[in-house]
Amino acid sequence: MYFPSSSMKTTISSLATRASTAFMLSMAGAYNSAFAQVDTSDLPDTGGGGDLKSAIADVINVILNFLAIVALIVIVIAGIRLIIGGADEQQREKTRNAILYAIIGLVIVFFAKAIVVFVFESFTG
Secondary structure, three states: OOOOOHHHHHHHHHHHHHHHHHHHHHHHHHHHHHOOOOOOOOOOOOOOOOOHHHHHHHHHHHHHHHHHHHHHHHHHHHHHHHHHOOOOHHHHHHHHHHHHHHHHHHHHHHHHHHHHHHHHHHHHO
8 A cells, every 4th residue: 555755745745734724615605605684774773873673684694604714623623534544444534424413504504594694584564
């Protein structure tokens, strides 16, 4: 079995890090355009200085976007570890579980996003 040298592992790790960074930056833009922000412009004014409903919607969207980006970062890092990990079966199992749990978390974030949009649209319409 062929095992890459230390310098080759460093080069592969550096390239993988750069590629994952570029991927994450491009996905952040795609994620924000794929999921439109909750439109609360037609909600009645509740009084006071600002619109509370739009502030709540903005905070929820920021939190969900952040969680989705964190899940994507975990998937990329675990994937790199899986590739570079070598023949250690316990390490491979840990990285597979990390990828699985991150994907489950990402699905939960997408469902939470859909629930938030549904709730805010049901209250406005």
